[in-house]
Amino acid sequence: MANKDKINNIPEYKKDINLLEDILKDTAENTLKEQLKAELKIENEEEGIIHLETLATKFIEDLTNTTEENKISSKIIERFHDLHKIKNDPIYFCEKHLKTASPLKGIIDVELHPNQKKFLEEFVKNDKLISCNSRQIGSTTVLCMVAFWYAIVNSNKNIVFISSTMQQSKQNIQKMSLFLNYFKYKRNFAEEDNFYNSPILLRNNSKIFCISENMLEKVRGIQIDLLIIDNADYIQRLENIIKSFAYVKKIVLFSTPAIRKENNKSYFREIYENDESFYKLKFSWDCILSRSVKWFEETTKNLGKNETETELLANFVDSTDIQEPKISFSNQDIISFLDKLECIIKYAKEQFKK
DSSP: OGGGGGGTTOHHHHHHHHHHHHHHHSOTTOHHHHHHHHHTTOOSHHHHHHHHHHHHHHHHHHTTOOOTTTOOOHHHHHHHHHHHHHHHOHHHHHHHHOEEEETTTEEEEOOOOHHHHHHHHHHHHOSEEEEEEOSSSSHHHHHHHHHHHHHHHSSSOEEEEEESSHHHHHHHHHHHHHHHHTOTTHHHHOOTTSSSSSSEEOTTSOEEEEEEGGGGGGGTTSOOSEEEETTGGGOTTHHHHHHHTTTOSEEEEEEOOOOOOTTSOOHHHHHHHHOTTSEEEEEOGGGSTTOOHHHHHHHHTTOOHHHIIIIITOOOOOGGGOOOOOOOOOHHHHHHHHHHHHHHHHHHHHHHHO
């Protein structure tokens, strides 16, 4: 690329040149290059290298020649940037390329909460990650996002996403199917009708298995590259599952702490408190910036102490602290109940006389 020296003094183009050169150095297995080849309708690796080298060289030459005839389409250059960012930045991928369903607004762009961004940042850095979470903070949604992103940017990977119930696993399939259906590069990654069931199959030969803990036989014998377990503290056989898949390099455990009795110890808690190989995260109710102290007070009115500790503060509760939720009645509630009881007794007496 001899012409590169001609434009070293044009800062705005340096990032484009460096990006193109980085792409050329990537191996044949690199998903980014594979998708560029697909986008440019390149048939084989040798042709792809030649095409990309020609494109990069022509791009550099054209920087000193702004005539309309010789200028490379800005859309191709934007595609380089876009795919490069997708590959290296899951936050960019989620906010720029994913859509989700809102009960009130319909299909909308994803807008990540701070806790979701923090998780995505740490997912990239750490192979083993465990998080204690408050409820209703978008934990399951961000797990679906990261499973989808990991499958998109890596070829030949098997992602297993375990939920506590079959219903939740079906909902996860629906979320990821929606991601794929509205993804800008959908035609490069999936056939029209093959992403509404588990496993979700992608053209780069990556698969996402969404299962409950009672469906583990579906993933026996396959090489798992990423294991995600949602509501992990509610998975009855969590210890057996973790030990069975000990060979898996990348593992994510998410859960709201469960309230347990003395003879029912938490393996999730044991990992969180004692296993130094896992990077620890914790997100309580206030990680959602729109929530106020007033929201907390209103929400906790109908919760017992232990429910508040686990479901909102994301704290573990010692077995000796187990309490039954307190149920309180106002004077008006009691009067209303007595009035109804009096009516029932009166009706019963009338029926008995008949």
